[in-house]
Amino acid sequence: MTATNRRPVIALTGASGYIGRNLLKQLTPYADIIALSRNGDDKEDTEHVTWRSCDLFSMADAEKALEGADYAYYLVHSMKPSAKLTQGTFENMDVILADNFAQAAEKQGVKQIVYLSGLVPDADHLSRHIRSRLEVEQVLTSYQVPVTTLRAGLIVGPNGSSFPILAKMVKRLPVMLLPKWTRKKTHPIYIGDMLDSLVRCAGRTDLYDRSIDVGGPEVMTYKNMMRETAEVMGKQPKMIPVPFMTVNLSRLWVSLVSNSPREMVYPLIESLIHPMIARPENMVSGISVGSTPFREAARKSLEEEKQKRPAGRLKVLTIPDIDNDVRSVQRIPLPHGKTALWTAHYYAEWLSRKIHPLLSVQDDFDGVINIQFRGWTLLELRHSADRSQPDRALFYITGGLFDDKKENERGRLEFRKIPGREECIIAIHDYMPSLPWFMYKYTQAKAHRFVMYRFRRHLEKEERKHGTARLPLLLQGRPFINQ
Template identity: 50%
Template sequence: MKILLTGASGYIGGNLMESLKEEYEIIAISRNTSNKEDEENVTWKEADLYSQLDIEQVMEGVDIAIYLVHSMQPSSKLDQGTFGDKDAILADNFAWAAKKQDVKRIIYLSGIIPDDDELSDHLESRLECEKILGSYGIPVSTLRAGLIVGPKGSSYPILHNLVKRLPALLLPAWAYNRTHPVALKDVLSGLMEVVKRKPEQNESIDIGGPEEKTYRELFEETAEVMDKKLPMVDLPIIPIFLSKLWVRLIAQKPKEMVYPLLESLTHSMVMREENYVEGISNAPTTFKESVRIALDGELDQSSPSAGGLLQKKDIQKNDVKSVQRIKIPEQWSVEDTADYYINWLSRIGGRLINTSVDDKETSITLPFFKDPILIFEKSEERSYEDRLLFYIKGGQFSQKREGGRARLEFRRVLDKDEVLIALHEYEPTLPWFVYTLTQARVHLMVMKAFGFETGLLANMLGSRYAKYVSNPHAGRA
């Protein structure tokens, strides 16, 4: 059996690969394989999961695809957009490619989802990814884990660093929410068991250790295992935004990771009976034993390589990723949205911005520039009903590189009245500091303004823009 493993160069993925390769043939995926070497039952392949073409190619011949991906770390020099919107694109690419290559199953490692009416952005994104992965007709097994306890990773090292570095703790209200901590080794065992399953439809399986605990108890027991006295004082009035600031400062982790995780602590995350599967959900290792194992494997996590965390300063290429989610009228298709955007640019730009469409090419021009600033070419091969892709083929504001893949896409996920508009791998010609202060900000303002107008069209069909709702191509040159 051939298994594709994303996140293979990460902490959980790397450990899982060590277990899987004893029984299966592994295709290990990484954005950069220059420092990777194939070994028995392991073949490394390079792929950018933001590229549908890349992931489609590496999935050829795969039986099971394992999805261990999140976008809380930067992937470009400049990232505009929320991690949730970027996660939606990644999950949609993955599931679409799996369907295209006739993959039999998808396995997704997520977090326990509380049964609350409103979820944090992080948990909402995890749940949306689960739905997207399961929307293409391929059975998806989602293993929803409690707080994973290991020497690296995301959540537990933050808790460990707080206990290690602080002389005392002021406890906010969220310290009394409950969670189901689970040892890393038990999560890996659970994933191995999930690989053996053969579900005919989507399934969600919770996994947690034998104890349900508050975060205060996690602090107390971690300090006890570390043989450290850690006085604690309840201060429930501390707002979550202050918690995010001091946790980031003390834990020394990037805000892109700390902030979403801290927001999720406002929920209790414990296993649900309907998601219980004997032999998987009931992880045996206690929290204290999990901490001892984590401390035995502790490494210096101050460097990106040791902690597996990519910082923006580590990205050498001056490229841009910008993703915005907009609401659209329910009558519109993705193509309608793209057409309206092109016409809208000329309309709001007055005499400053002009767009022209010639066959498959769309050009944007500005006064005082002889040639277009950007030239887009529609890719018929990579476009379909729920996705339109335009490659940036030239223009005075775009770097020209052989084999360059700068592109703009319009995409709908989960049949919602929403479209994700994403700019990928774009390299500006302006000096970087000038670009970030000018063109980058203008692009973001333009996209927000466009989203505001399409939202009005969706909500106010009786407005003076109503004609565009029924005919978004109106006014097209």
């Protein structure tokens, strides 16, 4: 990109996050930025930055957010819970986010998506975190918008995830037990170099539909990174190699010592069993190799973190306003040749048989599904035909005794086929229950999770037992079974 001619418009997801904030500063000399954040309306626009609130779990929000964008950066990850009660794994939530973003980018005519992912080791059994990053890449590339993926290992910076955890460990532990995984090699990169690589990708047609590995000038072990970080801090912790501390035990220990949330630490530590090194065949000149040595990167990061830390000031804890909202996401197998809409009606039919006679499910096949108890509607689900597609069936929660009608504005249930896979996501978003929270959490929420588990097991069993041919027969010849 250059500062000449018309300034391109770039949509930047995660603009209020650590990497997003810094990338925003790097991009503004060359482009007008649509800065996307869940709380974008609270931010102040500037000459070249327009903030937009965006919840990427909503397809409609994603489409509005990307309106007018030439290029888009995808820096999203869902390791942290996204609602007061979040049921589901980060892998399944990441699929929804990526699918919404990619479809919205295609609809709005975005020319390129730049996606920041992780290095992929040469191994048969990958960690959940790495598998998820690869699946997101596959989802993003399933549509017509070219995707450029930058795969990075540990990013060295004062904020973010991995390096601050490592720094806290070194700072707080006078004696460090180093399990076997600390001898694995990794390819750290300084945040400044990472940002330069990201900026250089936008608008490069020769990088369309490519996955590019990036790393710093050194390949080193986690043990060496800890030792050099300690030297920069002026500390001399005793490091004792041990053969017995497993990854499972390490992740718990790291979470406790660093005081970091399990949702973030566990997937990261699980990935450390693999060497994480940029591969020469996946490198691009001028983009793949950073120039900042690890020791200098660690020193700069620690100094920046120290400068931003309030001195002599008591930190006041504030309790944010939290809605009593629910997000529940589950993944099920999808019979070959079947659509999301088929899954929705099949689920209603299966549920009706399983909960009878305690409850009943009325599916009129005209767009309304009612879950009832002795004639009383507990939940009413209304199909949104205009917001649905063959691979996505959307139902809004529009009534019933279990629905908080005053608060529920966006509550919805969706069935979504995962691109390129015979799997389907069933998700509840922004649901506001009418039951008191403690009662909902231990009754209705647990019942829903159990029902989803049983439905998944049912589909797996039927496919093993009969293959996919028998499943439509259970719907007794309804006209929608081939949709």
